[in-house]
Amino acid sequence: MKSRHYYKKLLKELKKKKIPPSKIHYVEKKIIDSIHNLQKDCKVDLNISLNQFIKARR
Amino acid sequence: MLFERDKIVRYLYQPEILPLYKTSGKTIFIKDFIRQHISCLDPHEVSIILRNMHLLEINKIPNFLVTPLTINNDIAIGKSIKLAKRLGSRSAYLVKEKIKLKGCRPIPGIYFPHNVFEFGGDEIINVKIPFGSLSAENVMREILAFCFFKEHQLPLLQIPICVFQYDLSHIQAYSLVLLSPYETRIENQENDYNLKIRDVILISEMEKFFDVKVLPKEIKFKGVNNVSYARQKGKLLATMNINGGFRGILNSNLGNDIYYKSKIYICDFDTFRVINVPSKPTSDFITKFILWCLVEILKTSPLVLGYFNIDRLSRNNATAILWYHYSNNSLLWKYYWKYLCQYAENKGWNLKLLNESLKICLKSRVIYDLILDNVLNSKILKNTYPPSLSLYKTHN
Numbered sequence: 001m002k003s004r005h006y007y008k009k010l011l012k013e014l015k016k017k018k019i020p021p022s023k024i025h026y027v028e029k030k031i032i033d034s035i036h037n038l039q040k041d042c043k044v045d046l047n048i049s050l051n052q053f054i055k056a057r058r
Numbered sequence: 059m060l061f062e063r064d065k066i067v068r069y070l071y072q073p074e075i076l077p078l079y080k081t082s083g084k085t086i087f088i089k090d091f092i093r094q095h096i097s098c099l100d101p102h103e104v105s106i107i108l109r110n111m112h113l114l115e116i117n118k119i120p121n122f123l124v125t126p127l128t129i130n131n132d133i134a135i136g137k138s139i140k141l142a143k144r145l146g147s148r149s150a151y152l153v154k155e156k157i158k159l160k161g162c163r164p165i166p167g168i169y170f171p172h173n174v175f176e177f178g179g180d181e182i183i184n185v186k187i188p189f190g191s192l193s194a195e196n197v198m199r200e201i202l203a204f205c206f207f208k209e210h211q212l213p214l215l216q217i218p219i220c221v222f223q224y225d226l227s228h229i230q231a232y233s234l235v236l237l238s239p240y241e242t243r244i245e246n247q248e249n250d251y252n253l254k255i256r257d258v259i260l261i262s263e264m265e266k267f268f269d270v271k272v273l274p275k276e277i278k279f280k281g282v283n284n285v286s287y288a289r290q291k292g293k294l295l296a297t298m299n300i301n302g303g304f305r306g307i308l309n310s311n312l313g314n315d316i317y318y319k320s321k322i323y324i325c326d327f328d329t330f331r332v333i334n335v336p337s338k339p340t341s342d343f344i345t346k347f348i349l350w351c352l353v354e355i356l357k358t359s360p361l362v363l364g365y366f367n368i369d370r371l372s373r374n375n376a377t378a379i380l381w382y383h384y385s386n387n388s389l390l391w392k393y394y395w396k397y398l399c400q401y402a403e404n405k406g407w408n409l410k411l412l413n414e415s416l417k418i419c420l421k422s423r424v425i426y427d428l429i430l431d432n433v434l435n436s437k438i439l440k441n442t443y444p445p446s447l448s449l450y451k452t453h454n
Contacts, residue, residue: 005251005252006251006253006257006261006272006273007257007260007261009272010261010264010265010270010272013268013270013271013272014264014268014270017268017270019268024264024268027264027267027268028260028264031259031260031263031264032260034263034367035256035259035260038259038436038439038440041440042439042440042442043440043442043443043444044255044439044442044443044444044445045444046254046255046256046259046439047254047255047256048254048255048444048445049250049252049253049254049255050250050251050253050254050255050258050277050361051248051250052445053255053442053445054248054250054277054361055245055445055448055450055452056442056443056444056445056448056450057431057438057442057448057450058245058311058312058313058448058450
């Protein structure tokens with residue numbers, strides 16, 4: 001998916017910094033859990049595109 | 059102010075092509091309208107228009123404009139006479155004739171929420187305005203902006219040519235007719251890099267944790283020289299503001315940017331104001347002035363990419379973090395502030411005072427409320443309605 005472009009770029013940067021995959025996975029999981037909790041308090045779906053969000057706030 | 063969002067939102071959705079109908083009322087030449095309604099404006103605003111009356115000498119209009127037109131078929135007389143393109147939720151555009159009818163959809167009894175921030179004020183006030191048409195003051199402020207932009211040689215795309223006065227029992231409702239060569243807004247070209255909100259949160263948090271940087275700094279526009287956009291717009295807004303011109307919060311939104319033949323234009327001036335800028339401003343005036351400048355530049359800036367959880371932060375700390383991220387990544391801010399300081403210095407203003415005023419303004423409640431929209435954060439996500447309940451309709 002095109003939205004994976006920056007995620008892949010991130011992984012590439014972390015590889016350059018020699019961050020162990022296990023640590024990346026651990027931190028990512030914590031963040032995903034916090035996004036899940038954030039979603040419970042939001043009326044807006046966090047899966048919408050940035051464009052949709054920007055227009056909704058304009 | 060409470061209002062029924064569901065009730066209003068259904069009026070926002072319209073087809074892209076709309077029939078135009080004749081309706082009852084009268085068409086008024088700009089000069090005649092000015093004579094009737096000039097008392098709407100402050101004295102120095104009146105003098106700007108009076109100095110530029112020669113620019114508004116339009117005595118002949120196309121035949122089809124002799125009778126007021128509307129896209130509201132509830133007040134139509136006879137069949138549709140032309141088809142027009144939808145512009146926003148209350149205006150229409152005749153592509154071949156290059157004519158814009160602003161506020162040509164009066165719907166009595168329906169009101170729209172509106173934000174007002176007065177010069178010298180300390181909070182944004184919510185009011186309601188009639189939906190679908192303009193007031194006499196709105197029309198006068200559009201004319202004021204035209205004259206002001208001409209005086210200061212600012213780029214101008216639209217020329218007011220006449221006004222429709224609708225005949226609607228006890229309501230004063232107007233539509234402003236303008237010559238406009240192009241109406242496509244730059245917001246149609248916003249490039250969100252195919253990112254979802256959740257992607258921005260995840261990547262931004264990982265960036266902070268591991269001290270790397272991969273996300274673009276801010277939203278850019280496809281097919282546009284983005285550096286040129288920021289430079290031109292920053293210069294335009296700084297020139298406008300230093301000479302006392304301000305658009306008002308809602309009209310400062312990026313949806314009013316037009317990029318045409320490599321030049322940036324702004325439009326929609328129905329809440330345009332001109333304040334008297336003293337030759338030797340006091341520090342109190344400069345602080346109020348900078349606050350108004352900040353309000354409008356924040357409102358008109360492209361979104362800066364990043365995410366911050368500000369749930370446990372005080373208002374001042376949250377503002378500080380969001381401001382740091384915004385001011386370091388917004389190209390528009392960099393150009394705007396550079397030009398504003400340059401023009402202020404040319405006028406003999408104390409630059410140290412300007413920067414001190416900026417620090418004072420960043421502690422205000424108003425700036426906190428506004429900057430929440432410049433960088434994604436936990437508070438704004440929790441306070442956002444789904445797009446289907448948004449009160450904003452793109453212009454085209």
